[in-house]
Amino acid sequence: MPSHAKDVQVQLVTEIQDGDRKETMKIQESGQFFKRGDTQVLTFTEHPEDGEPVSTMVTIKPEHVSIKRSGGVEMRQVFQTSTETENLYHHTYGDFHMKTLTDKVEFRSLEESTQGRLYLSYTMTLNHEVTQAHRLTLTFEEESDS
Template sequence: MNPIKTKVKVTLSMKIADQGTAESYERKSLGRLIEGKDKRMLTYDEQMEEGETVHTYVTIQHDQVTMKRTGAVEMKQIFAPRQWTETIYRHPLGVIPMETYTEKLAYLEGDKVHKLVIDYQVKLQGQPERKHSLELTLEQEEEA
């Protein structure tokens, strides 16, 4: 089976809860979804508030999701249900060890819209855990 490549509109919605406070943001961009037999790969670029670009690669498999970011920030974060994973988060202010515990991982496929939902906790360099909810919505672009 040859991979299917589709241009998609990507909407990243993030919510972060931290000791009684909450913040949320949403970013939109264009990307490409490559669908194979056992996995999907999404690539897109994010424009950060500072104007710098982050290249994001998301590999979606049955039992885990890997999110690799390069550019203004760098990390390779692995989401595996009910497991702690570790990575190094590199950004302009320094290098921070990061631990992630994945509570929920779901990939929902529709005809024109796909959704990746991840609920997880993050510990940065021994700080208290912060609860994160990430939702990636992939909407197939209409062909001209």
């Protein structure tokens, strides 16, 4: 981790809308935030109750956002407004083909506010069959030294 990385508290809320069914998942973890040029990076490790830890790296650039996960699951998902991207999601239960069409990307850096925020609204199609609306809200703030 770069020496200028800040320790942060991360909250990730994912909402999935599938017809009239809505699922919300929340995680809170400690992480690190750093900036290099016009790229901002947030890293944290998820500790699911029923599986291996998953390391997550969120890279935010002016033209796109990428989320790379490794460990219990393997994937790299890219978000670019009005652009469809594709990737494979490697999971214990098998591999899934994912197509992502990003509607909206909003980002507020820790440099602009005491709380950083990344908001993504997108449609995802799994294995060419199931299409769901997704909203991802990632908030992070510097840990206090108390």
